[in-house]
Amino acid sequence: MAPSSASPALTGPPIDYKLPDTFNFASDVIDKWAQDPSLKAMIWTSRQGIGSSVSSRRDLTYEDFSERSHRVAKWLGETLGITKGDRIMIMLPRVAAWWDVLLATIRIGAVIIPCTTLLTPKDIEYRLSVGHAKVFVTDKAGAMKLTKVQNKGTLSINILVEEDGSTFPGWHSFYEGVERNTKTGDRVPNLRTTRKDPCIIYFTSGTTGYPKMVLHNHISYPLALKFHGQYWYRLSPHKVFWNLSENGWAKAAWATFGTWNMGATLFIQDDRGAFSVDNLIDTLHNFEITHLCAPPTSFRQLVLPEKLNLMTGPRKPKALTNCLAGGEALNPYVTEIWKKTMGMDIHEAYGQTETTLVCASIIGYDVRPGSMGVANPTVPFAIIDDEGNILPTNKEGNIAILTSKEPRLPWLFDGYVQASGELVLPELINPKTGQRWFLSGDRAVCDEDGYYWFVGRSDDVINTAGYRVGPFEIESCLKEHPAVIESAVVTSPDKQRGEIIKAFIVLTDEYKKRLQGQGNTQKAEMELAKEIENFVAENTAPYKKPREIEFVDTLPKTISGKIKRVELRATERQRKGVDTRLGKGAKL
Template sequence: MAEDLYEQLHAAFRWQVPEDFNIAEACCGRWARGTPKATAIYFDSESGCRAAYSYAQLQRAANRLSNALLNQGVRRGHRVAIVLPQRFETAVAHIAIQQIGAVAMPLSMLFGAEALEYRLQDSGAVLAIVACEALPALREVKARCQALRRVLVVGDSPVAGDELPWMEALQAEEARFKPVATKAGDPAILIYTSGTTGNPKGALIPQRALLGNLTGFVASQNWFGFDPFDAGKPTDAVFWSPADWAWTGGLMDALLPTLYFGRPIVAWQGRFSAAKAFELMASYGVTHAFLFPTALKAMMKAHPLKDGRPKRHALKLRALMSAGEAVGDAVFAWCRDALGVPVNEMFGQTEMNYVVGNCQALWPARPGSMGRAYPGHRVAVIDDAGRECAPGEVGEVAVHARDRHGEPDPVFFLGYWNNEAATTAKFTGAPGDSWCRTGDLARQDADGTLWYEGRADDVFKSAGYRIGPGEIENCLLKHPAVANAAVVPKPDAERGALVKAYVVLAEGHAGDAALVTLLQDHVKARLAPYEYPKEIEFIEALPMTTTGKVQRRVLRLRELERAA
């Protein structure tokens, strides 16, 4: 059991945010000068292409791209879209854009034409750096994105019109560049939220937000190998996450913080599978990882516990973080027993990321909990009026714009792009001096431990009982026939709603009436009588966001349409 150093860390912690700060210098420039031969990126792909790139190589490529961007008319404050998978060029793009004071706008490779068009139009992006695989969708909408003047194409694809091959653009430029100076509060990244309620909103992230992420990152990785006082010293720490670098989890929880500490990160360009996850972690000696719950569930089902840890792979894992959905005690126990490391759950949002979580090395974790506020962040559960709830009372998780010492918390976004009304609605008062709502429900113990109750729009009532889907889904997942599950309300005239479960079957199991009864009995034996799913529907795959979260909203709408 870890010694509980939580209160000691919190009381002693003070933010030290310099007036001038730039992500490119912090994540690459200083390492290119200090440890130029150190590996920054290990690249691996489904095609079999593998490479290792040093910090010096990353800096030289970024310098060439910065010069190219300036020659294409990109200036300070301009938005530059990045539609790339995990690969070396993605890291180059982020460093280069920050060096000229422009704003990086990462976009998922999974986005179709409509999703790309909305974000490109709304942001007014002037240039896009696009993988050839995403080029058809971008070409379909480019004519309607009036601000978009040039497209840099990464990969082997014929170019047309105002498109320019990546290699040609970089080879024409010098490998020397003098970065601009930026303030810590200057805009750096524009990330669009998933848009589960209405159109996606662009969260404008300042340079300093990376610093605001670091206490959570270091704590969730158990401090070892990412100690701020150890930065620059030799270490065998290697980071990997399948999280897409186009969203907050992949960019702010994996790529940028790993580079900030001068460590190497594995870039895997390919589809996720449990087998590939074990293979990558073994072959690259991964010591620290971020694996979202859907990934861990797939790995658990592929390698159920038999004699302890999986024997096919010699893993070096020292820390594991998970976020996006509640892990649940079944997955928690598997990580501890099969992978050899208890998972540190983390909670955050694009607008204020990495604010709550666990750190097994420095304070005891309670399995199934969200954890406690990380050092430097003030977190509470509030009611509809913005008042802090009593311990054990369910309310909305909120983060205060000032820490416990009254100092501004650097983790916060600057606001929603061209949407002042949405920014104002996010806070209970003045944006710089009040609670910021998350839309997630939880209850808080007296010691600050948070227990997730679900999204505010995921919780429903059935026959007067308040139903949170997470506990039921976690219970279903413990049955060997279940690979994944999502619980939603089914409209019912008598009860208001019935508990309905959508279940993805594990390999080798058939979805029949007998299994429905078995699963219902399984839940009845473990949870309250009103929580068992009155109806179970077997489904090939659950609808997911590009960030790996289950889209219960899609399933709820399906039930509403059927009822109508």
């Protein structure tokens, strides 16, 4: 059971395992911090697109959010008739009203379903048909998408969030409705919610099949994520935390609950354009952001020489002291370069929408580049085999969370909500011990010091010529080659070997220009591919080198930014005449 007895002792404040019988994040956390009227909850900014400057800034206190969310809760409950257990689907960009609705929903015991603004009408229709939402909260762009949805399921109330107060026939204006039906100082009763009360539903990324509905209660996210804020984020009042994730994804909830549990400040940038590393650098330079949580793809761009030159020269971060990465494993090379150049560690972590923090680079432990860190001591998890047996150190296995422990600590979701309303928690049962485990679908190794090392998705592991190879080690090696920005390594069918290793590689602009500047581009690409293959063979092991390399402009990714290796595998099978139905998919 993790952490291993060989792991170093945890230092810092003791961890309180005692859980309250009731907990309501809005009243127990937001209203508590609101007693200090000067304590800042959010720095909200907006940016119009790549290369543009920040056009506006608003500083909002905990007192502001306490006051606003009470008024929104009163309007939702008393005027619109929304009651405990009703489901509210919200699809908004990074506007402050998103957090007003979140807190108000928690206050009245309704269930919030956050959705990304990137959803298509077809995506919305599916979520409404299975999610049984009563309320839909969105802006004009989302409302236009909803007009193309035929089956709206149980939807009966539409709310439009536009600051000018505009609305459509049959819609309620958010700002006008709150202003007309409530007044400053209004309060709703302090509802005491428990771990048996549903709080939030997230749809998984859905890289295979239809997305699943992940249900968390009022303890398993709003309270459990306090551990993140204290031990992984390392936050305290007046620290400023910037998470790059869009509001439709669980990482936004991790950031919100983790930051506000600690009385710290969320930095929000309402930037509706494509990601720009230059905008990222400018924002860190111009604002008092102390903590940055970004996906590995962002850090891979930040460590390019020209970007590091900016960040150590004319565009130095104004206040940055802590960096965190999650969503995918980060290449050790990136961590080492960042530490050497910027003087800061990148603290990695592992968790899923279904879980809270499983393991991380937390207070009291040294950072080991490439490692996910050590076990969260509040989560009973282990590396197990396919029968449910706990494996010894340095043995690759499945990342799993024990569900048969009583009482079960609520750091795990309640289950997948079916369209019928049934709640299902899939478990692997050990036939000898009877222990029940939730399988993450990911594989890892725990070393003798209690540090965990990501191997890959269960379906990402490549079997080639008798060797089992995880893609991450190869991708990390590829990143060290100067031609590579990022890569995705997958299995590709092969008549002789069964499977071979194939790498899809995005080249740097410099190397793209080199190839274009040569007369025979095809020959130049073959020579570069051979050079990269040999580079991997020399820096890992010969059997780990890619047997095929394909240069691509971009990698397919989920709308949460994770590489869709399942799509690349399917493409390879189709190209080589293999039935794609034989391949299992990975939920990334």
